[in-house]
Amino acid sequence: MSAGRAPAPSSRRAPARPAGSPPAPRAKAQDKRRLILDAAVRVFARQGFHACRVSDIAEEAGVAYGLVYHYFASKDEVLDTLFLERWEVMLELIREVDAASSPQGEPLPVRDKLGEIASFIVESYRHDPDLMKVIIVEVTRAANSFGTTHIATIREAYELIGGMIAKAQAEGVFKAQIDARFAAMAFYGAIEQLLTGWIFDLLPTGSDYYERAKWLVVETVCSGLEQ
Numbered sequence: 001m002s003a004g005r006a007p008a009p010s011s012r013r014a015p016a017r018p019a020g021s022p023p024a025p026r027a028k029a030q031d032k033r034r035l036i037l038d039a040a041v042r043v044f045a046r047q048g049f050h051a052c053r054v055s056d057i058a059e060e061a062g063v064a065y066g067l068v069y070h071y072f073a074s075k076d077e078v079l080d081t082l083f084l085e086r087w088e089v090m091l092e093l094i095r096e097v098d099a100a101s102s103p104q105g106e107p108l109p110v111r112d113k114l115g116e117i118a119s120f121i122v123e124s125y126r127h128d129p130d131l132m133k134v135i136i137v138e139v140t141r142a143a144n145s146f147g148t149t150h151i152a153t154i155r156e157a158y159e160l161i162g163g164m165i166a167k168a169q170a171e172g173v174f175k176a177q178i179d180a181r182f183a184a185m186a187f188y189g190a191i192e193q194l195l196t197g198w199i200f201d202l203l204p205t206g207s208d209y210y211e212r213a214k215w216l217v218v219e220t221v222c223s224g225l226e227q
Helices: 025-047 054-061 065-071 075-099 110-127 129-140 145-149 151-170 180-199 207-225
Strands: none
Touching (some): 025 054, 110 129, 180 207
């Protein structure tokens, strides 16, 4: 880009879309795609991925069978999309937390960082339990093609959390004797086990329990790591 002066913004505006006119084709396409993805979450959560058909997703979404194939090559691609969308949001959150500073400009303590991550995952379940059920049951805990297909993406979360723990070890906050990657897997595994307990009605639910669960995970892991 030239280092010269940027051109002044045009004073002309694009004409507003008349009231009542149909939305732009791209917007309509995105709406249909989202409609299909949201319907797939409900179907996968209710029936299980392997027990449902593309026609079940179409029926749930209220669209023609062929429209699902217009956006997705298969129900496998639908599941891949659902997983990657949510997992990328979590990875971005982890990166942001790791780079965040306190109001005083100091790096966040590692306890606070892990607390933010635990809170994000638990709140994701509270907001959309069906989606989290699908991700955990059909992908992250599945010893099938989906688990192996996305192993590098799943591992990235462990590596980012492990990096936080290794940094705390280098600063003398956490014990150096415990492998950072093992600690990261223990931290995430504890949260995932909580979600599994809620998914299968093995643990009590409710606002108070969710809040306590966040604290328990961080307290359990950090107490075992701290000097």
